[in-house]
Amino acid sequence: MKQRILLLLALCFAAPAQAGLFSDDEARKQIQQLEERALKLEAAAEQQIKSMLDLQSQIETLNAELRKLRGQNEELSRGLQDAEKREKDFYVDLDTRLRQIESADNEKQAAAAASEAAAASDPNDPAQENRAYEAAYALFKTGDHLNAIKAFQEFSGKYPASVHAPNAYYWLGDAQLAMKNYKAALETYRNLRKDYPAYVRDADVLLNIAECQSVLKQEDLAKKTLKLLITKYPDSEAAAKAKKQLAAAK
Amino acid sequence: MRVIQIIAGLLLLIQASVASAVLDIEIIGAGEKQIPVAIVPMGGDAKLSQTIHEVVVGDLMRSGLFRMVDLAGKFLTEPSQVSYADWQVRGADGLAIGNVTVLPSGRIEARFRLFDVVKQSELIAQAVSAHDGQARAIGHRIADLIYEKMTGDKGVFGSRIAYVNRRGQNFRLIVADSDGYNEQVVLAQNEPIMSPSWSPDGSHLAYVSFETGHAVVFVQSLYTNQRKVLADFRGSNSAPAWSPDGKQMAIVLTRDGSSQIYLVRPDGSNLRRITFSGAIDTEPHFSPDGQSLLFTSDRGGSAQIYRMPVEGGPEQRMTFGEGANYSPRHSPDGSGFVFAHRNNGKFYIALQDFQTGQMELLTEGGWEKKPSFAPNGKLVLFASEARGRGILATVSSDGRVKQHMFTQSGDAREPVWGPNP
Amino acid sequence: MKKLVISLVLVNLLAACASNKPAETTAAPVDSGAKATTPAPKTAIAPVTPVAGDPLNDPASILAKRSVYYPFDVDAVQDADKPVVQAHGKYLASNPNRKVRLEGNCDERGSNEYNLGLGQRRADGVKKMLELGGAKSGQMESVSYGEEKPVASGHEEASWSQNRRTDIKYAK
Numbered sequence: 001m002k003q004r005i006l007l008l009l010a011l012c013f014a015a016p017a018q019a020g021l022f023s024d025d026e027a028r029k030q031i032q033q034l035e036e037r038a039l040k041l042e043a044a045a046e047q048q049i050k051s052m053l054d055l056q057s058q059i060e061t062l063n064a065e066l067r068k069l070r071g072q073n074e075e076l077s078r079g080l081q082d083a084e085k086r087e088k089d090f091y092v093d094l095d096t097r098l099r100q101i102e103s104a105d106n107e108k109q110a111a112a113a114a115s116e117a118a119a120a121s122d123p124n125d126p127a128q129e130n131r132a133y134e135a136a137y138a139l140f141k142t143g144d145h146l147n148a149i150k151a152f153q154e155f156s157g158k159y160p161a162s163v164h165a166p167n168a169y170y171w172l173g174d175a176q177l178a179m180k181n182y183k184a185a186l187e188t189y190r191n192l193r194k195d196y197p198a199y200v201r202d203a204d205v206l207l208n209i210a211e212c213q214s215v216l217k218q219e220d221l222a223k224k225t226l227k228l229l230i231t232k233y234p235d236s237e238a239a240a241k242a243k244k245q246l247a248a249a250k
Numbered sequence: 251m252r253v254i255q256i257i258a259g260l261l262l263l264i265q266a267s268v269a270s271a272v273l274d275i276e277i278i279g280a281g282e283k284q285i286p287v288a289i290v291p292m293g294g295d296a297k298l299s300q301t302i303h304e305v306v307v308g309d310l311m312r313s314g315l316f317r318m319v320d321l322a323g324k325f326l327t328e329p330s331q332v333s334y335a336d337w338q339v340r341g342a343d344g345l346a347i348g349n350v351t352v353l354p355s356g357r358i359e360a361r362f363r364l365f366d367v368v369k370q371s372e373l374i375a376q377a378v379s380a381h382d383g384q385a386r387a388i389g390h391r392i393a394d395l396i397y398e399k400m401t402g403d404k405g406v407f408g409s410r411i412a413y414v415n416r417r418g419q420n421f422r423l424i425v426a427d428s429d430g431y432n433e434q435v436v437l438a439q440n441e442p443i444m445s446p447s448w449s450p451d452g453s454h455l456a457y458v459s460f461e462t463g464h465a466v467v468f469v470q471s472l473y474t475n476q477r478k479v480l481a482d483f484r485g486s487n488s489a490p491a492w493s494p495d496g497k498q499m500a501i502v503l504t505r506d507g508s509s510q511i512y513l514v515r516p517d518g519s520n521l522r523r524i525t526f527s528g529a530i531d532t533e534p535h536f537s538p539d540g541q542s543l544l545f546t547s548d549r550g551g552s553a554q555i556y557r558m559p560v561e562g563g564p565e566q567r568m569t570f571g572e573g574a575n576y577s578p579r580h581s582p583d584g585s586g587f588v589f590a591h592r593n594n595g596k597f598y599i600a601l602q603d604f605q606t607g608q609m610e611l612l613t614e615g616g617w618e619k620k621p622s623f624a625p626n627g628k629l630v631l632f633a634s635e636a637r638g639r640g641i642l643a644t645v646s647s648d649g650r651v652k653q654h655m656f657t658q659s660g661d662a663r664e665p666v667w668g669p670n671p
Numbered sequence: 672m673k674k675l676v677i678s679l680v681l682v683n684l685l686a687a688c689a690s691n692k693p694a695e696t697t698a699a700p701v702d703s704g705a706k707a708t709t710p711a712p713k714t715a716i717a718p719v720t721p722v723a724g725d726p727l728n729d730p731a732s733i734l735a736k737r738s739v740y741y742p743f744d745v746d747a748v749q750d751a752d753k754p755v756v757q758a759h760g761k762y763l764a765s766n767p768n769r770k771v772r773l774e775g776n777c778d779e780r781g782s783n784e785y786n787l788g789l790g791q792r793r794a795d796g797v798k799k800m801l802e803l804g805g806a807k808s809g810q811m812e813s814v815s816y817g818e819e820k821p822v823a824s825g826h827e828e829a830s831w832s833q834n835r836r837t838d839i840k841y842a843k
Binding site for chain 3: 444445465485533553574576592619
Binding site for chain 1: 528529548549550551552554567570614649650
């Protein structure tokens with residue numbers, strides 16, 4: 001623009017001095033050239049604006065991308081934190097158990113030494129029974145559901161009258177549920193309810209049964225179970241969940 | 251003279267009927283344990299007695315923690331008339347009786363007693379008085395006394411709430427009793443009002459008004475109604491929050507780019523920026539100890555709740571998982587926070603514990619936003635929707651008891667529970 | 672004094688040129704598309720009041736579009752609406768006495784405060800684009816209404832899509 005004005009100015013001052021030398025055609029030609037230059041400059045400016053706008057939208061896209069990545073980063077580090085905590089809990093748990101086993105072993109050795117006549121492995125030994133149950137439960141807690149199922153089944157076969165028997169059923173059912181073996185879980189829970197009708201976690205058992213039934217497309221039965229749960233244990237947390245589920249099913 | 255009295259009486263009647271038509275309340279669900287109480291209407295002035303009785307019963311029912319025992323036609327006002335055996339048979343744990351009179355000065359005085367039917371003892375004997383026309387205040391006070399004695403928690407019925415009522419283009423900022431009655435219009439205009447925020451002593455409301463054509467933060471005294479501009483920079487000025495000691499406020503400004511959080515004194519001095527994210531950082535809320543802030547930010551691509559030290563420092567993301575989260579408010583005991591959770595097209599009121607980091611939904615979901623705790627932490631007030639209208643609602647902090655309050659007309663929005671008086 | 676003389680000469684000369692060659696220097700203001708508002712040198716030098724035939728008043732002009740729409744929770748101007756914003760940018764650049772108010776709005780999903788921030792970001796995004804197109808920041812004011820002033824009140828996408836919007840409002 002500036003250049004254009006300067007050229008025009010030069011032209012203006014030059015005009016009177018050389019009036020006789022330039023024809024109208026000459027002046028018109030000069031002006032036309034100036035016009036062309038001006039248009040070129042304008043086009044250049046336009047191009048510049050366009051590329052700046054492109055840059056702006058690129059920045060916006062990058063900002064959005066950056067936010068998304070930041071979110072993913074936050075989620076990943078949270079996941080990592082959780083995993084670290086779980087690992088630590090697991091280690092502490094394992095360590096405690098090992099210590100218990102070690103000290104129990106020591107005691108056992110002492111006991112064995114004291115009375116060689118006693119049976120080495122008494123199936124009625126309550127300590128061994130406890131350890132078997134705890135070992136199975138430890139498997140369950142670490143998420144090794146496959147082995148937990150085996151361990152609980154073994155335990156139930158070996159110690160049918162154990163005080164842990166109902167709990168063993170319960171965790172077996174939970175492990176089966178975790179493995180998505182709903183039919184087996186359903187059967188386990190049913191046996192549990194049959195053998196131990198007054199089991200303390202009965203409300204939760206009912207909720208789990210309803211879950212199995214619902215997955216197995218036995219919707220009506222599931223509803224019945226939830227209703228039973230609500231009437232039988234109206235104040236339980238499980239009943240509150242059951243109410244929500246019933247409401248959601250409607 | 252007689253005529254004047256009659257006219258005055260008629261006017262009173264009309265006023266009373268207007269006041270009682272303001273709200274329509276629905277209560278859903280019941281507490282885990284409900285304390286059975288017998289509330290006998292007071293002797294003395296029949297009209298006052300009726301009002302007080304309605305308020306006391308209404309308050310106790312809404313808490314979800316009480317069950318009203320049928321009086322079976324029994325009426326008594328004096329301790330000498332109390333037969334514990336009678337009330338034990340009816341299954342009452344508590345029994346309330348009393349008398350209400352108008353003093354020569356015009357003040358209303360209620361003498362009220364509460365008995366423990368099981369232990370056969372008098373728990374409270376107290377006179378509660380209030381200005382002429384403040385029978386509801388007496389009712390709330392008595393309900394608080396009963397609630398405190400029987401549950402061990404502080405009552406909240408005497409506290410107040412603020413919300414915005416929208417009717418078409420008309421916006422009104424309203425302060426009302428905790429049951430929504432007795433409304434006072436703080437500001438009425440034809441431009442939006444949002445984000446009311448109580449000063450910790452209940453004397454002032456900060457809010458956002460669009461009356462000048464953009465969002466500006468005002469602080470208004472509820473006693474003198476005088477107000478002043480707290481922040482009016484270019485762009486939007488919003489989301490005022492008070493520190494627990496009332497000496498600082500957090501606000502959100504866009505003057506330096508996108509929404510960022512600033513601290514400022516309530517007189518507008520010492521303004522300084524404390525977040526630097528380049529994203530939307532908004533809805534700051536002070537922790538009860540005044541040390542940290544919860545806020546909403548979309549720095550991670552979706553709106554989530556973050557926490558940071560008040561004086562600035564590392565921000566920590568608090569909410570994870572599916573959906574977006576908005577409007578965090580600390581619980582009064584500082585153990586967790588309540589917020590609005592959006593997922594699959596629904597808004598829920600949710601609660602999260604700082605210790606476990608677990609989110610718990612308090613409601614079934616719908617159009618539920620902007621939760622705030624009652625001063626005792628037992629109830630959460632929020633904006634909901636029913637029958638196509640914006641309404642106020644409460645849910646007990648265990649999610650068991652819900653209550654809907656319908657304003658007379660228009661939509662109720664942006665509710666916030668005030669401090670105890 | 673000298674300057675005044677110079678500019679007088681200049682104006683005269685230009686006027687002469689214009690009268691000689693009308694066909695080439697007068698851009699048709701009603702053209703749609705990006706070239707429509709290319710400022711003629713005449714208006715760049717002596718514009719005070721918008722002349723009759725202001726493209727802003729032409730219902731067929733792209734400038735008749737005064738709203739920009741967004742997907743949910745997005746604040747960047749979408750490709751489809753960029754020509755509209757760019758046209759307004761050019762218009763403001765060549766009409767420095769005109770002023771606009773950019774009003775950001777949101778649908779009701781989100782908290783009121785979050786939406787106030789989002790609406791502001793939408794309005795600021797349009798403002799930035801106008802600025803890059805040549806408008807001066809003094810010509811523009813960006814504000815947000817968040818979800819407080821919906822044009823459609825339904826709870827479904829048909830309403831929401833209308834409410835996610837930045838309005839370009841010219842001062843009278």
